Structures are given as structure tokens and as C-alpha cells.
Amino acid sequence: MSDKLVAFYSRANENYINGTIKNLNIGNTEILANIIAELTGADIFKIEQAQTYSKDYNECIAQAQEDQKRNARPELKIYPECLERYNVIYLGFPNYWGTIPMAVFTFLEHFDFSGKIIKPFCTHEGSGLGGSINDIKNICLGAYVETGLAIRGGNVNISKTEIEKWI
Numbered sequence: 001m002s003d004k005l006v007a008f009y010s011r012a013n014e015n016y017i018n019g020t021i022k023n024l025n026i027g028n029t030e031i032l033a034n035i036i037a038e039l040t041g042a043d044i045f046k047i048e049q050a051q052t053y054s055k056d057y058n059e060c061i062a063q064a065q066e067d068q069k070r071n072a073r074p075e076l077k078i079y080p081e082c083l084e085r086y087n088v089i090y091l092g093f094p095n096y097w098g099t100i101p102m103a104v105f106t107f108l109e110h111f112d113f114s115g116k117i118i119k120p121f122c123t124h125e126g127s128g129l130g131g132s133i134n135d136i137k138n139i140c141l142g143a144y145v146e147t148g149l150a151i152r153g154g155n156v157n158i159s160k161t162e163i164e165k166w167i
């Protein structure tokens with residue numbers, strides 16, 4: 001039983017990678033989350049919306065933007081039962097419209113993270129972590145939010161040294 005948890009959000013299917021739309025079997029952040037879990041021995045949990053966004057890239061973009069505009073809190077499929085035994089949470093997400101996906105807001109608001117170390121990591125197409133760190137800090141009051149890791153989506157498989165250094 002580990003005292004570390006990798007909790008991440010990721011979406012497979014159509015995505016925009018290095019200028020073209022590609023169909024991914026596994027999302028970029030999920031690949032990165034698996035690498036981090038393997039390197040740290042952490043448990044792993046996937047944050048999933050009850051109603052997933054479209055497999056179509058452009059539709060997904062519109063749905064996510066709409067959810068952000070109305071500050072939605074999409075319902076999640078399941079939650080980890082309890083986070084008590086975890087001291088370190090590696091929190092992974094794709095940059096969605098400059099910050100964390102709204103489902104990650106839902107996840108973060110569900111638990112008390114005070115006293116825990118949060119290590120945020122994201123994949124993106126150019127905007128890095130955006131405003132995500134501030135948003136996480138504003139929700140997870142009392143948590144120690146450490147420096148984030150931002151990897152371009154298409155580079156997750158060639159960034160092991162950077163990932164190891166950040167861990």
C-alpha cells in the first residue's frame with residue numbers, strides 16, 4: 001500500500017497533436033500518469049465524468065468551453081473511497097481552455113487536501129500549465145501545491161528524464 005496517489009483526468013479519441021487531428025487509443029495525460037505511477041510506485045486513479053465529452057475533437061472543444069463558461073461541476077463516475085492514507089497526490093490533467101477540466105474541479109472539491117502535498121502535472125498543446133496552479137491552490141486550501149510539470153501532449157513518450165527530475 002503506497003502513501004502516494006496519481007489521480008488524473010484524460011480523454012482518448014480525437015485530439016489535436018502538433019498541428020493535426022489524431023485518434024488516440026490512450027490519452028496523453030494517461031500515458032504520463034502511467035509513467036509517473038511506475039516511477040513512484042504510487043496507486044493510480046482515473047477521474048472520469050459520468051457523461052463523457054464527445055469523441056469528436058471539435059464537439060469536445062465546444063462542450064468543454066461551455067462547461068467552463070457556466071462554471072459547471074460535471075458529475076463523476078466514481079471517487080476513491082478515501083484519501084486519508086495518501087500524503088502525496090500527483091494530480092494530472094490536460095490543459096482545457098487555460099486551466100484544469102471542470103471535472104477536476106469536481107474531484108478537488110470533493111475532498112479535504114489540507115496537509116497534503118499536491119504535485120500537479122499537465123499535458124498541453126502550447127499553453128503549459130496556464131492558470132491551473134492558481135485554481136488548484138484556491139480550491140485545496142491548506143495543501144502544499146508544488147511546482148507543476150507541463151509536457152506537450154505529443155512528447156509524453158520522450159520526456160522521461162524531465163519527468164524523473166520533476167518527481
Ligand SMILES: Cc1cc2nc3c(=O)[nH]c(=O)nc-3n(C[C@H](O)[C@H](O)[C@H](O)COP(=O)(O)O)c2cc1C
Nearest residue numbers: 010011027028029094095097098123125126127153
Ligand atoms: C477541450 C480542450 C481544450 C483544450 N484547451 C487547450 C488550451 O487551452 N491550451 C493548450 O495548450 N492545449 C489545449 N488543449 C489540448 C490538450 O491540452 C492536449 O491535447 C492534451 O495533451 C490532451 O490530453 P489527453 O489526451 O490526456 O486528454 C485542449 C484540448 C481539448 C480537448
